[in-house]
Amino acid sequence: MKRHFLTLLLVILLLLPSFSLASAHGTSTTSGDNSLDIGGFVTKILSVGSLSFLGSPDNQFIGFIRILMAVLIFTLLYLGLSMIPGITRGIGITIGILLAIMVSVFMPADVLIAWGTSYATLFAFVIVFGPVIAGGAFLLLTPTPSRGAAGLKIVILFILWWLVAHIADWAHKLGSSVGGSI
Secondary structure: OHHHHHHHHHHHHHHHHHHHHHHHHOOOOOOOOOOOOHHHHHHHHHHHHOOHHHOOHHHHHHHHHHHHHHHHHHHHHHHHHHOOOOOOHHHHHHHHHHHHHHHHHHOOHHHHHHHHHHHHHHHHHHHHHHHHHHHHHHHHHOOOOOHHHHHHHHHHHHHHHHHHHHHHHHHHHHHHHHHOOO
């Protein structure tokens, strides 16, 4: 099974450049003599890695969110479809991929940005207030058997106080510098 998979993968990897060059052969070339444009082929491959095929920088961001949304929807659909008896693995994958592509393609950009913003806010809340809550729990729930432990708790208390006092200032600076560029 593994050998057949590796053979198939090798054949696909060997044929991929020829298919790509054949599709780009009829397009305009730099030399004008209808020869193969290897530089254009390399540029197309690199544009896939940088997501520049999605358009302007704003569209690249929305396109990246669309890709993430498709992966998330496929994962959830495949999980749900695999629990239904009588549906084979291949059918579950096919249905999951088709529905994930349809949902991610036809979802409006405003909904994608709102979805990304809400999850970014939740993640930032966990990242910022996770250490604050953990430090508070450490201060309140652990015993203080010695002066060293008490001193460590005082240092942690001052660090938490300083962190909470400066979060609003950092958020304002970060929001004003990032908000204008997106």
